[in-house]
Amino acid sequence: MARRNAGAMQREGSVKDWSEFDTLPSPKLAYSQSYVAMRGLLTSVASLDPLLVSSSLKSAWAAISSHRHSRSLERPKAKWMNWKRAMFRLLVCFLVGIFIGFTPLFSLDLSKKIASENERLPFDGDVVDRQMLELRSTKLEPFAAEAEATEELQVDESPPVPAMLDDEADFIEASHVDPPVNDSVIVVRKQLIIVTSTSVRPHQAYYLNRLAHVLKNVPPPLLWIVAEWPYQSRETAEILRSSGVMYRHLICNRNTTNIRKIIVCQKNNAIFHTKKHRLDGIVHFADEERAYSVDLFEEMRKIRRFGTWPVAIHVGAKYRVVLEGPLCRGNQVTGWHANQRRGVPRRFPIGFSGFAFNSTILWDPQRWNSPTLESIILHSGGRGGLQESRFIEKLVEDESQMEGLADNCTRIMVWNFDLEPPQLNYPTGWLLQKNLDAVVPIT
Known part of the structure; x- marks a missing residue:
């Protein structure tokens, strides 16, 4: 009995000692830490904020590095699996970021977007989706009316003409204005x-x-x-x-x-x-x-x-x-x-x-x-x-x-x-070469 208790005590002591010297975190705790880091990274990527993306990447990298350090004492097989899991998560994050970067921004044409959503209705009996679309359209009507009013103002309104000075008005009144040409008045000769x-x-x-x-x-x-x-x-x-x-x-x-x-x-x-x-x-x-x-x-x-x-x-x-x-x-x-x-x-x-x-x-x-x-x-x-x-x-x-x-x-x-x-001699080039002497010279 004493020997059995001693064996039991020895097994309990050995287990206790193993738990005391085992500094590695539990798999559940490690998974929760990496999940928190990845969720922060995805949130920052979705919001397209460069500062949050960089901070999330830093936190993820710190978690991965800490995880690598904590698992350094594990067996080589478990260490390789954890490193492979981290690289896979990093690759997934990278692909998600590329996909979000190449995805075009939402269309500004709200009316076309609503129409497309109406066309994508699964069936006419979907009352909930229809009510949601009607609610969206009623909310967007003031914005659409304001946009139409802005376009009308841009088309109809002309820029104000600056007032002319008195000198400019006098110049315009004094300047000659050609009358418009009427094709019916043109005479073909x-x-x-x-x-x-x-x-x-x-x-x-x-x-x-x-x-x-x-x-x-x-x-x-x-x-x-x-x-x-x-x-x-x-x-x-x-x-x-x-x-x-x-x-x-x-x-x-x-x-x-x-x-x-x-x-x-x-x-x-x-x-x-x-x-x-x-x-x-x-x-x-x-x-x-x-x-x-x-x-x-x-x-x-x-x-x-x-x-x-x-x-x-x-x-x-x-x-x-x-x-x-x-x-x-x-x-x-x-x-x-x-x-x-x-x-x-x-x-x-x-x-x-x-x-x-x-x-x-x-x-x-x-x-x-x-x-x-x-x-x-x-x-x-x-x-x-x-x-x-x-x-x-x-x-x-x-x-x-x-x-x-x-x-x-x-x-x-x-x-x-x-x-x-009668017959006269034609002077070449209308120039006279003879009889150029003065009859009455000036003395």
Whole structure:
């Protein structure tokens, strides 16, 4: 009995001694400490607070380190299991943090969120979820109304305009304000193609400048084709550049001294230029010696095929005035004023300065029901107005295809003055090289 009690006492003593020297915490206590640390870590990660996350990580690491130190005396197998368990928990925490970091924030569109929650209802009989959604919507209605009011204010309200000073108001009142452009007021005009033949002579600059000032006052579009013989002189080029009129400078380099052949060459070059480039407009051969009224060029824009008007001519030593051109009833040509020369019968007794025609007759015969495109050019043969009459015969068949202009052929808008002086030497570049000595010197 004593031996049994001694054995029992020895077993109790040994157990007591083992519990006294066993410094390791109980598994339940260790699990509770690690659970507390992990719960703090998850709470800090969910709240996205960097300070709490760092403090939780520190506490977790301290718990793990203390747990490692406390279990240092355990068996190697138990020590490895505890270390593996801690690493697994740390890995779980790391994955949870990554998942929370990559999860997008909640949507700000509350109405869409509520609608999506309504769509996710498991069934219509779920009264509790429906009541919760209705409660959320009623709570969010004031915020939605406030957001709509804010958007309306941003759209409708304009920024306040600062008050102007007196000087600024006076400046605005004094400044010119262009009226708005009305498309219905814009007038579409036909293009005018004015052909002028010129040559180097004493009165060339006077004639060209006078005609240039007239054409400058004609409303555009207007193209001035100037054909010069025998070359493009510097003086003519300067006059054309300073005229303010759109122009094209052509030349006729035909080696001849016959004035009639030179003029025919110049006009034919202009006709070829119109055909080649298919210029669409009203063609008129404006001689530089003629005096034109600006209103005549506006009358030319009324022409559909061929238009004509009367011309006043000064003839004889006493400058007697003679009319040359059509007689009209309305705009229909019924007769002619003829300055008929002896022995020269003409079908159409009119000069170049008394008619104009549509340029499409030269290069578009189908428009005018012409079977073939004839060579509509001038010929040097023919005197006393035959050259003009033969050219007109290629453009029209008779007077029924003509249009009388200038107030039914009653106004004179072109004057033919014979002011050409006798043969004079043309000073090159308008410079005099001789007779520069003073007749009355200053002493």
